[in-house]
Amino acid sequence: GPPLRVVTTINGRFVSRGQDKISVFDNALLYAEGLFETFLAIDDRIIFMKEHLQRLYRGAKVIGLKIPVPADRLSQWITRTVRAHPDRITKLRLTITSGESARFVGRQGKPQVILSASPHRMPQVPFKLWVSDFRIDQDSIFRRIKTLSYAIHAAALKQAKLKGCDDALLLNEKNQVAEVTSANIYWVDKGRLFTPPLSAGCLEGVTRKLVIKEAAKLGLKITEKNSTLDGLLKVDEVFISSSLKLVVGVSHLKVDKKTHAIRQGPITRLVSDHFRRLVDMD
Template sequence: MKSTSLCWLNGRLLPTEQALIPVNDHGLLYGDGVFEGIRFYRRRAFRLQRHLQRLQLSARAIALEIPLSSDELTAVIERLIDAFADDDGYIRLMVTRGAGALGLNPKSCSQPNVIAIADQLTMIDIGQQAGARLIVSSVRRLPADGLDPRIKSLNYLNHILAKIEANHAGADEALLLNAQGRVAEGSADNVFIVRNGRLLTPPCSEGALEGITRELVLQLARDNGIETSEQPLGVYDLYAADECFLTGTGAELIPVASIDCRAVPCCPGPVFQGLQQAFRRTIDQECGGER
């Protein structure tokens, strides 16, 4: 089956397999760079400006100057979407430090690389299952005093290790705890639980990414009269939840069927189903018309 993956690389559109960067790019050598994942529906990028804002903040935090303005990046994304084969898809937008001398020092990297890849993405293939099977990983989320979770850097190694652990356990996804043993997030998604009708999720100070889908779900819940709370959660809270689900740009909304082989009572539960419907309505509203 021929790949439809398409890449924009420093001003050129080309099939992804033909896109090349130097092997001494510090993004490859050291994970030195930032990225965003962006969904598009009906050839319209969803919440694009929010993603570009977060990209700029991540870049500023690592002292990386993006060579394109937000308007120019918007034009890049729109051009890529227009050229892509499907109406719906996923874009990975990356800015690397660029080619430079061997060694950690970025001073020799004079020109960042801007890369955008359009493709299809399924974060968790739950197939005919009623929901995703989770484990609590032994891999801990990096603490904020080591690497702030608000920076979407190219280095996801600890999350990859957690995902490998999930693979070995036959699970779909892994949840990472922070250094204090409280719930942070999934390997590539935020986590929510429902208990006694209340929607709970860890605050970003616990090690969770400031997810764009996360913030939308919280707003949709409030708009629909659901009590919400961003509060520290322990593993017990996961086991005692009435519902659990994951959110993310790549994940969208995914119900959870079990955590560490403990069945979640409601999957998909009524709160999840209502929020999923509201989420789809928001996509229809924001991506339903002409650009």
């Protein structure tokens, strides 16, 4: 098919294909030193922008990265990049690199702020999840923030696609359910709603926070609870949430050669419909 229409800005300036380059000595490339956020935009509205930027600046403090622009300026850059894209629904990826490495260039370079808007299709059907054999370290401080170090997640996703699944479920080193490669996970058991605690090693998802808050408005209390994989295979409903997917049901969990079907239930539908309304999806 034709190449995807992508609109890119670097440090606030529009760049065309071929000019969208950073230094081969950037620490982001050499050591995955940097941060990223992914936003959903609908009709040029950037969904939950404030919450994403709060997490970004919090992450910058943790890794000692100086973001070269204040949040209000960065949000202007984000809005401008999204507006330049013709599609109604776009995904926007923000990457902040830590700049050229002093070790290789003799001085510490300036962080680069890269924004790219591209077409996005919301998931239409429930997800099949492959249970990955990669494990995440639940005790790492870096599990709290979105650094560029996503090799485990990328490898697990690639593995899942090869197995004919949509995404991969990751367990932590204690064999507890943690997260999906780019989403948080929830389950319904005997009418009650659960999600792993942050101590399980899952990312503190922007959408996760909102699911917990919004579920309360629907009369659903979410309890944070650890679960084994065996426990997850026995529940009534499973769904996932992320900025780009909002809320999507899970229809199958594939473990080795065995595929376990999961019923599509009313609570998943309730939360999913609520989120579509919340962001004016339709």
